[in-house]
Amino acid sequence: MRLAGRAPPGAAAFFRQVSCMLAKSAAAVALLFLLLLAAARAQSELHASWLTADAQAKRVHIDIVAGWNANNGALNFNGYFTGDMTIVVPVGWTVELDFKNNDAMLPHSLLLTKPYPPGHVPEIAGVNEVAIPRAYTNNPDQGIPAPKGDKVSFKAQAPGDYWFFCGAPGHGKGGMWTKFKIDPAANAPSVTIAQGAEAGRP
Amino acid sequence: MGLWTQATVTRCLGLAATAALLVGLAGASQAATWEEMQKSGEQAKNWVNYGGDLGQMRYWPSTKINASNVGHLRIKWIFQTGVVGSFENTPIVDDGVMYVSTPYDHVFAVDAASGKELWHYQYKLGKNIFCCGPNNRGVVVVGNKVLFTTLDAHIVALDKKSGEKIWDTEVADSEVGYSLTMAPAIYKNFAIIGIAGAEYGIRGFISAYNIDDGKMAWRWHTIPSPDETNPDGTKGWEGTFGTKADGINDLHRDVAGEKAAVASGKGKDSWMRGGGSNWTTDAVDVKRGLIFAAIGNPSPDLDGADRPGDNRWSDSLVAVDANTGKVKWAYQYIPHDVWDLDAVSPPILARVKGEDGKMVDGVIHAGKTGFVYVHDRDTGKLIRRSAAMVPHENLFALPTEQGTRMLPGANGGVEWSPCAFNPATRLDYCVNLHQPMNYIVKHETWDDYRKRYAQAPNMWLGGAFVAIPTEKQYGNISAVNVDDGKVAWQVKTDQPMIGGTLTTKGNLVFAGQGNGTFAAYDAKSGKPLWSFQAGAGVNAAPMGFEVGGKPYIAVAAGGNFQLNFKYGTSVLVFGLD
Numbered sequence: 001m002r003l004a005g006r007a008p009p010g011a012a013a014f015f016r017q018v019s020c021m022l023a024k025s026a027a028a029v030a031l032l033f034l035l036l037l038a039a040a041r042a043q044s045e046l047h048a049s050w051l052t053a054d055a056q057a058k059r060v061h062i063d064i065v066a067g068w069n070a071n072n073g074a075l076n077f078n079g080y081f082t083g084d085m086t087i088v089v090p091v092g093w094t095v096e097l098d099f100k101n102n103d104a105m106l107p108h109s110l111l112l113t114k115p116y117p118p119g120h121v122p123e124i125a126g127v128n129e130v131a132i133p134r135a136y137t138n139n140p141d142q143g144i145p146a147p148k149g150d151k152v153s154f155k156a157q158a159p160g161d162y163w164f165f166c167g168a169p170g171h172g173k174g175g176m177w178t179k180f181k182i183d184p185a186a187n188a189p190s191v192t193i194a195q196g197a198e199a200g201r202p
Numbered sequence: 203m204g205l206w207t208q209a210t211v212t213r214c215l216g217l218a219a220t221a222a223l224l225v226g227l228a229g230a231s232q233a234a235t236w237e238e239m240q241k242s243g244e245q246a247k248n249w250v251n252y253g254g255d256l257g258q259m260r261y262w263p264s265t266k267i268n269a270s271n272v273g274h275l276r277i278k279w280i281f282q283t284g285v286v287g288s289f290e291n292t293p294i295v296d297d298g299v300m301y302v303s304t305p306y307d308h309v310f311a312v313d314a315a316s317g318k319e320l321w322h323y324q325y326k327l328g329k330n331i332f333c334c335g336p337n338n339r340g341v342v343v344v345g346n347k348v349l350f351t352t353l354d355a356h357i358v359a360l361d362k363k364s365g366e367k368i369w370d371t372e373v374a375d376s377e378v379g380y381s382l383t384m385a386p387a388i389y390k391n392f393a394i395i396g397i398a399g400a401e402y403g404i405r406g407f408i409s410a411y412n413i414d415d416g417k418m419a420w421r422w423h424t425i426p427s428p429d430e431t432n433p434d435g436t437k438g439w440e441g442t443f444g445t446k447a448d449g450i451n452d453l454h455r456d457v458a459g460e461k462a463a464v465a466s467g468k469g470k471d472s473w474m475r476g477g478g479s480n481w482t483t484d485a486v487d488v489k490r491g492l493i494f495a496a497i498g499n500p501s502p503d504l505d506g507a508d509r510p511g512d513n514r515w516s517d518s519l520v521a522v523d524a525n526t527g528k529v530k531w532a533y534q535y536i537p538h539d540v541w542d543l544d545a546v547s548p549p550i551l552a553r554v555k556g557e558d559g560k561m562v563d564g565v566i567h568a569g570k571t572g573f574v575y576v577h578d579r580d581t582g583k584l585i586r587r588s589a590a591m592v593p594h595e596n597l598f599a600l601p602t603e604q605g606t607r608m609l610p611g612a613n614g615g616v617e618w619s620p621c622a623f624n625p626a627t628r629l630d631y632c633v634n635l636h637q638p639m640n641y642i643v644k645h646e647t648w649d650d651y652r653k654r655y656a657q658a659p660n661m662w663l664g665g666a667f668v669a670i671p672t673e674k675q676y677g678n679i680s681a682v683n684v685d686d687g688k689v690a691w692q693v694k695t696d697q698p699m700i701g702g703t704l705t706t707k708g709n710l711v712f713a714g715q716g717n718g719t720f721a722a723y724d725a726k727s728g729k730p731l732w733s734f735q736a737g738a739g740v741n742a743a744p745m746g747f748e749v750g751g752k753p754y755i756a757v758a759a760g761g762n763f764q765l766n767f768k769y770g771t772s773v774l775v776f777g778l779d
Contacts, residue, residue: 067666067668069642069644069666070642070643070644070663070664070665070666071644072654072658072660073401073660073661073662073663073666074663074666074667075660075661081658082657082658101669102668102669103666103667103668103669104611104612104637104639104640104667104668104669104670105334105612105613105666105667105764106333106334106764107763107764107765107766121658123330139766142763142766142769143763143766144766145765145766146668146669146671147669147670147671168763169287169332169335169336169763170331170332170333170659173658173659174331174658174659174660174661175654175657175658175660
């Protein structure tokens, strides 16, 4: 679009510019490829016992336990925190979350929020921070005490990156978030774990 | 409007009386002066300290509400703060004006006769990192000032008439985990406060601030440095490697291993991040010039591997010179705690039966352990430890990687909830939790924790507390005789109890529950006499006051974060028809 707005150059200049652009584009593509490769290498797929998929019904059932183990002072989902777990779900699938709190000291919640840039992670998250309709546990800004839980069901419609986020005061900011992606390129749900992540729920 | 006029007149009369006192009319006392604070336990009109009197008995010396008429208590007015969050406040009443602090550090002044808001101050919070809810338990009124502390570790003075800020002092760096949730204690011209943050590897302390200008007068670190001499002549925080709690219960310590660790230099600088918060209000003994403080858990909570030794003075009751900040004595309940069973419920000063049967000045503390401890106030010596108020199983079994089930759970027993002592019944009234838990240990070095903290500020627990879904949780109100240690009566509740109690000269005990019940009980028998459904968790300690000679009971009803009791924003005030 920006090219179209410029004055027509001479043919040689035009080809030089196109060549230059192609070269830049190729470099950009190569860089992007390398970054993607690095990102891919930094993740490993987890065949999670707590995720079951029904491809025919396009439905995925995910068990999430808050405070599954002692990682991150128990501020974790299935043992994972600070974005070191990514759940990918294809567009159009129904997501059923079975949420339980295992942490005897603190209440926790789970919301699907947008990703937050560093320094902008909210202290508390409630219904207003939910990025996918109905994708939150009860009392998201207060949480649910152990050993209780909640069930959540929503449709994965809008492609993009999201977070599993605990909305209780200070918890999301304290690292109680993992990644969730609705991916139009995905054929089936999957879970990946960042390299170097502390051991979580298998 | 008529009541407002009456309150205004009352305050004007109060000002006149203050002037009279200043010109030397002996015997006159005035609201919230140091003189009145010393006598605050002897009158029923004002409630100027967090715990009622300076010794924190939470004993309201009024008989106007009693067993014969408590059934006629009716709601008189409700004040809605509009601030949603864990509401743990005990209101203060000074000469017809009620002062209330809320979650996130708002302060309100309210006409105590009508409930009309007089002013509202919203503290602008900076960076705050807190483990267990955006709590503020109360203010204190002294002279012309309202003092309170903040989640980002400041102490602030407001003008009590206008709500305008007079001074604001940073107590500690909230960026590294220090915070404040307690009401200050007053001693002469000092506001005395502790600090919270032992879930983040802070080093705890108690400080005194000059009420006039907010400047710090002294600071005593609850965790002694290696060259600091303790009252028993030892140095540092390693102590004497005590193997039993109160000389009774085996703590299952690997003393040889700990001594070897000390000898090798392991954990030699662990005292610098040793925890030991003082996160509830201290009791003041004017005659002795001492404060008595409950000191919390060592850091990290569940993992003692890198902090060999007793970890003094975590999990302790201490007596500190209120003029200088020098520690006089200290009694450690649990050397080398690995269960987060910190001492936290505010100490109470009262006369108690000594070991020889004679009455002595005592200090009473109720622990997360579920025991009520009675100490000699001069020496700190434990006179007696009560029968357990909650079930004990596998007591002090060490946490493991797989999890060790132990009762009580890490919330207690008695959490931060203040107990109330009635000198007539000789009973200490405490609310308790029963929460079976598995204690899990997971080693994480300080350096690793700090890397994690830099990424996302979070707790350094050294493990986790895991609920046991198959086991029922519940609570109770326990009345413990401080002279013989027996549990005189208990009222069992469906939910764990957190919030605190009030007792009265009218032979009553008031306490709230997470399900919204606010109830009165016969102080001698525990017989339920009256109740009100507040519609939100009543998880705060009640208080009593009078306006125009009429008696009132007030309590905050706004739920609790940690136990997830339903939020509200109400201060409820009850009176007789």
